[in-house]
Amino acid sequence: MSKINHMNRIPRAKGIDMAAFYTPKECRRKAQHIVFSAENERIINEFITILGMKERFREHDVSIPNKMVMFGPPGTGKTLTASHLAERLDLPLVLVRLDAIIHSHLGETGSNVRKLFEYARMNPCVLFLDEFDAIGRTRESNDEVKEMARVVNTLLQCLDEFDGDSILVAATNLETQLDHAIWRRFDTKMTYGMPDDASRRLYISKLVGAFEQENRLEDYICERLTGCSYADIEQIVLKAKRKAIIASSALHKQLISDAYDEYRPRVLEC
Ligand SMILES: Nc1ncnc2c1ncn2[C@@H]1O[C@H](COP(=O)(O)OP(=O)(O)O)[C@@H](O)[C@H]1O
Numbered sequence: 176m177s178k179i180n181h182m183n184r185i186p187r188a189k190g191i192d193m194a195a196f197y198t199p200k201e202c203r204r205k206a207q208h209i210v211f212s213a214e215n216e217r218i219i220n221e222f223i224t225i226l227g228m229k230e231r232f233r234e235h236d237v238s239i240p241n242k243m244v245m246f247g248p249p250g251t252g253k254t255l256t257a258s259h260l261a262e263r264l265d266l267p268l269v270l271v272r273l274d275a276i277i278h279s280h281l282g283e284t285g286s287n288v289r290k291l292f293e294y295a296r297m298n299p300c301v302l303f304l305d306e307f308d309a310i311g312r313t314r315e316s317n318d319e320v321k322e323m324a325r326v327v328n329t330l331l332q333c334l335d336e337f338d339g340d341s342i343l344v345a346a347t348n349l350e351t352q353l354d355h356a357i358w359r360r361f362d363t364k365m366t367y368g369m370p371d372d373a374s375r376r377l378y379i380s381k382l383v384g385a386f387e388q389e390n391r392l393e394d395y396i397c398e399r400l401t402g403c404s405y406a407d408i409e410q411i412v413l414k415a416k417r418k419a420i421i422a423s424s425a426l427h428k429q430l431i432s433d434a435y436d437e438y439r440p441r442v443l444e445c
């Protein structure tokens with residue numbers, strides 16, 4: 176039923192057109208500048224270490240983790256983490272937005288969810304379910320509430336039966352909206368947040384890279400972009416670099432300041 180796509184050698188299955196596929200190599204390119212909090216880095220490393228010691232775990236009859244859920248505000252690295260995992264595990268990334276498969280046609284959501292899990296059972300991959308909270312979101316009409324309850328049950332069943340060499344990763348902005356029964360089926364949980372000073376500094380230096388800059392500019396950027404998400408920081412630094420290229424100049428404070436004003440990030444009070 177599945178056929179090999181010779182471009183990137185990821186088997187594709189009929190009926191899961193809602194998924195996007197990425198090779199480990201593509202994932203590496205995407206996730207090359209990822210910055211983790213110390214705690215998340217520890218969790219990821221432990222997760223990967225365990226997967227590399229499967230035999231030992233089998234000998235001790237201790238189950239191996241394979242379901243990770245991440246929650247936190249947008250632009251803090253959840254999707255990027257899925258790419259990072261795929262790269263490190265040398266598995267393809269299969270990315271699906273749950274809100275999209277639900278919105279397209281609620282009545283088919285259950286069977287689409289089953290197809291995804293069936294695909295992951297047959298083809299080792301990192302199956303990434305983004306916008307995961309969409310699954311439990313309450314519906315307007317009674318019929319839709321009932322249908323959604325059926326979808327949740329299907330998902331619970333799929334989660335319970337999930338084994339083999341694939342890894343399931345789910346991401347949500349809203350921890351509290353996730354059905355408790357679903358929540359507790361994940362063996363690994365990671366919390367994402369806005370970068371602290373040290374992480375912001377590290378990310379900015381990765382983004383500026385070898386680009387010519389005014390003296391001590393990174394200190395200024397770090398201060399100016401306090402409260403911004405990683406995604407905002409990336410967009411602002413990129414914008415400032417573009418301005419520098421147009422003006423054939425080095426990066427300097429005014430360009431950062433102009434880029435910030437044009438981009439207008441939504442900065443949360445910390
Ligand atoms: N922790 C991070 N480290 C490095 N870059 C990040 C990080 N978080 C976000 N970014 C940048 O912002 C973009 C969007 O991040 P993403 O992982 O999609 O956020 P989320 O899934 O949490 O909304 C990424 O492609 C990357 O360029």
Ligand SMILES: [Mg+2]
Pocket residue numbers: 250253254255305346
């Ligand atoms: Mg995301």
